[in-house]
Amino acid sequence: MEKSFILSLDQGTTSSRAIIYNHKGEVCALAQKEYKQIFPQQNWVEHDPMDILSSQFAVATEAITKYGITPENIVAAGITNQRETTIVWDKNTGKPVYNAIVWQDHRTSDYCNQLIEEGLSQMIKDKTGLEIDSYFSATKIKWILDKVVGARRKAENGDLLFGTVDSWLIWNLSGGKVHVTDITNASRTMLYNISTLSWDSDLLKLFDIPAGMLPVVKMNDEILAETSGNVLNTKIPIAAVAGDQQAAMFGQMCIEKGMAKNTYGTGCFVMVNTGQEFVKSGHRMLSTVAWNLNGETTYALEGSVFVGGAVIQWLRDGLELFKKTTDVEGLALSASDNGGVYFVPAFTGLGAPYWKQDAKAIIYGINRGTERSHIARAALESIAFQSNDVISAMEKDIGGKIKQLRVDGGASANNLLMQFQSDILDTTVQRPEILETTSLGVAYMAGLNTGFWSDLDEIKQYWKLSREFMPSMNETKRENLLNSWGEVVLKSF
Numbered sequence: 001m002e003k004s005f006i007l008s009l010d011q012g013t014t015s016s017r018a019i020i021y022n023h024k025g026e027v028c029a030l031a032q033k034e035y036k037q038i039f040p041q042q043n044w045v046e047h048d049p050m051d052i053l054s055s056q057f058a059v060a061t062e063a064i065t066k067y068g069i070t071p072e073n074i075v076a077a078g079i080t081n082q083r084e085t086t087i088v089w090d091k092n093t094g095k096p097v098y099n100a101i102v103w104q105d106h107r108t109s110d111y112c113n114q115l116i117e118e119g120l121s122q123m124i125k126d127k128t129g130l131e132i133d134s135y136f137s138a139t140k141i142k143w144i145l146d147k148v149v150g151a152r153r154k155a156e157n158g159d160l161l162f163g164t165v166d167s168w169l170i171w172n173l174s175g176g177k178v179h180v181t182d183i184t185n186a187s188r189t190m191l192y193n194i195s196t197l198s199w200d201s202d203l204l205k206l207f208d209i210p211a212g213m214l215p216v217v218k219m220n221d222e223i224l225a226e227t228s229g230n231v232l233n234t235k236i237p238i239a240a241v242a243g244d245q246q247a248a249m250f251g252q253m254c255i256e257k258g259m260a261k262n263t264y265g266t267g268c269f270v271m272v273n274t275g276q277e278f279v280k281s282g283h284r285m286l287s288t289v290a291w292n293l294n295g296e297t298t299y300a301l302e303g304s305v306f307v308g309g310a311v312i313q314w315l316r317d318g319l320e321l322f323k324k325t326t327d328v329e330g331l332a333l334s335a336s337d338n339g340g341v342y343f344v345p346a347f348t349g350l351g352a353p354y355w356k357q358d359a360k361a362i363i364y365g366i367n368r369g370t371e372r373s374h375i376a377r378a379a380l381e382s383i384a385f386q387s388n389d390v391i392s393a394m395e396k397d398i399g400g401k402i403k404q405l406r407v408d409g410g411a412s413a414n415n416l417l418m419q420f421q422s423d424i425l426d427t428t429v430q431r432p433e434i435l436e437t438t439s440l441g442v443a444y445m446a447g448l449n450t451g452f453w454s455d456l457d458e459i460k461q462y463w464k465l466s467r468e469f470m471p472s473m474n475e476t477k478r479e480n481l482l483n484s485w486g487e488v489v490l491k492s493f
Contacts, residue, residue, distance in 0.1 A: 006447050007063070007074045007236070008439035009056055011081040011165050012244065013102065013266045016055035018063040019439040020074075023452070025462035027436055029067035031059035038099060043106040043348065046099035049087050052165060053172055060232060071232040076223075076239035076450045078442035080247040081165040083188045086140035088213070089168070090154065091161045094176055098148050100165070101140040104306065104348050108139035109357040120206070127193045127200050129278065129287030131355050135304070137164060138190035142207045155210050162213040164189070166241045173238060175228030181215040182224070182241040183297075187289040192217070194289055195278060197297065219292040220445055240445035244438050245269040245302065246290050251441030252406040252432065253463040255298075255456060260394075260402045262387055262421075263438065264411035267351070268308035270390045271300045272402060283393035284353040291445075301397055303352035303390030307361075309411040311345040311379045321372050329414050332380050335373035340365040342488040343378040350492065353393040359492045383411060384421040385485045391425060404428045408437040415467075423473035424481065433466040 005028065010017040015034040022028050033055040038046040064071060084103035089096045101107070112132050115121075121132050130136055141162050145152040154160045163171065164185045171179055186192040186199075191209065193200040199214055218224050218241070225238045242250065245263060249271045252261040257275035262268055271290070278287055278299050290300040312328050315321045322331055344350075346359040363375065395401055405427055411417060412431055422429040434440060447453040 005069065005074055006443040006452060007060065007077040008443045008446075009060060009077060009079045009169065010244070010439040011052060011056055011079070011169060013082045013104070016052065016059050017439065018056070018059040019436055019443070020063050020067055020069070021440065021443045025434065025440060025444070025459065027434065029063045030436075031062035031066060033059050043109070045102040045105040047085070047102055049089070049096040049100045049168060052100065052168065056169060064232070071234040071236060074236050075452050076237045076446040077227070078240040078242075078446035079166050079169055079238060080242055080244050080438050080442040081169070081185070083164060083185055083243040083245070084135055084137050085165050086137045086144070086162070087165065087168045088141065088144045088151065088160055088162050090159055091176070091179075092159060094172070097151050097154070097160065098144050101143070103135055105140065106134045106348060106357060108134040108143050109349075111139055111142075112357070124190065124203070125280070127195070127203065128190050129187070129194050129280070130190050131284060131286065132190075133355060134357065135351070136188060136190035138203065138207045138209070141209050141213070145209070155213055158210075158212045160213055161215070162209075163215055166243075167215045170225050170238055170241070173227045174225040175230060177228070178225035179215045180218050180224050182218050182220060183289050183292050184220070184243040184246040185241070186217045188243060194287065194299070197292075221293045221449055223449060237450060239449040240442050242291065242442050242445060245271055246288075246300070247441035247445075248408055248438040249273070249290060249300065249441065250444060251437030251439075252408060253460050254406060258398070258400075258402075259406070260391070260404070261406040261408065261437075264308050264383065264407065264409035264417075266308065266310045268305035268383060268387050268390075270303045270387060270394065272394050272398060274299045274301055274398065279397060281393075281397045283396050284355055285390070285394055285397055286352065301394050303394060305383070305386040305390060306348045306351045307345040308383050308386070309409070310347070311343070311382060312411065314345070314347070315376060315379055321376060325410075328376050328380065329416050331373050332377040332416055335371065335377050338378045338381055339370055339374035340367065341370055341374045341378040342485055343375065343382045344489055344492040345379070345382050346492050350489075352390050354389075354489070356493055362488070362492050364488045364491060380414065380417045381420055383417060384424050385482075387421060388424050388482070391427075402427060404430055406430050406432065408432065408435050418469045422469040422471045424478060426471045426478065428471070429469040430465055431467045431469070433464045
């Protein structure tokens with residue numbers, strides 16, 4: 001078993017996971033640990049960076065032990081992570097100066113609205129491909145520097161470091177020696193110019209962020225660091241990093257222009273490959289870096305749905321409609337349709353294509369005959385409706401129909417949701433055998449960078465279709481559903 005495996009560290013919004021892959025891209029072992037979500041006040045979402053660290057280290061050890069191998073059998077490690085989540089720490093003590101401010105956090109929305117009113121939207125979009133929104137890292141960094149006592153002085157003295165979660169993990173895995181990120185995570189900070197492929201001095205000045213805080217940006221075919229001997233008792237190359245959605249896109253083998261995927265996680269994240277062209281959206285999609293390999297940057301259009309699978313968690317934990325999230329399908333199937341009920345789960349506002357930070361969640365159309373099953377069905381349908389809104393806007397940007405959608409993430413295992421998604425999109429939906437595409441994507445990158453896999457042609461053969469969903473809804477019904485959904489979305493504003 002010498003040097004026979006790749007270790008993926010998948011640091012997500014609600015849990016940390018570690019997955020061990022073999023040469024066929026098969027999951028050999030998986031360990032997962034949830035950690036605490038912190039909600040200090042309305043619209044604030046935080047994590048303790050030490051919880052992120054300890055949970056990720058714990059699952060890495062557990063996965064290796066569970067499979068009965070040793071760290072010496074690991075060729076390389078790859079890291080994929082929740083993007084935009086912002087951590088600032090003291091480089092001398094290694095301690096965070098504040099909790100991690102999560103991508104879902106909206107504490108800086110008033111400041112973002114001020115920037116929009118000042119007419120800065122187009123300048124920022126031209127440089128970064130992003131909308132001005134509290135979703136991204138820049139305003140979160142500024143908030144920490146402005147609000148945490150002594151933070152700005154320390155930053156100006158060169159004592160503080162900023163990183164998205166990947167940077168925080170690498171810095172600690174390397175024993176505090178390496179402060180880097182990769183191009184995909186950098187492209188989500190609202191500080192990185194995706195045309196020049198560099199941190200943008202104009203944006204740093206705008207947000208009043210010292211350049212010395214920022215990590216060095218690496219490409220996706222570079223080995224970024226090596227674990228210190230104190231971690232896993234051996235030195236393992238950290239051979240790839242990619243933000244979770246870019247990693248999922250690579251794991252789905254959406255490597256050709258026009259291919260698209262949707263990841264159904266806490267939120268939903270649709271990406272379409274636009275090749276070497278930085279497509280500037282006219283329909284409020286985000287332009288982002290998909291990856292940079294062999295000196296060539298591949299771009300993508302992305303649309304983010306803030307609340308996807310999280311709406312099912314809310315039905316479980318908030319309304320206590322069922323005990324396990326997998327129970328939602330059976331409950332929803334007990335109703336023949338949604339009974340006229342529509343659910344807009346704008347718990348943290350609405351993302352693409354609306355970008356309404358202060359939209360409110362609503363359940364609309366309840367009547368005396370409404371049952372639990374109708375609400376469950378409306379919640380599932382809301383995931384597909386929101387994804388359709390994003391994909392319809394993308395199709396306008398690329399000037400053509402997305403003919404196939406590859407799907408992954410926890411909620412993609414729900415057959416009712418996938419069939420409704422195919423129906424409402426009028427598009428084929430393809431679910432692969434391996435749904436762990438986020439961790440698999442960064443494993444592929446790490447394996448390519450260390451010679452574990454020879455080239456893309458080799459790993460393309462490992463993508464295998466599990467089930468294909470074909471549209472079967474008639475056009476009149478589809479249009480009626482979409483029109484009703486659109487009317488209810490407007491009410492949430």
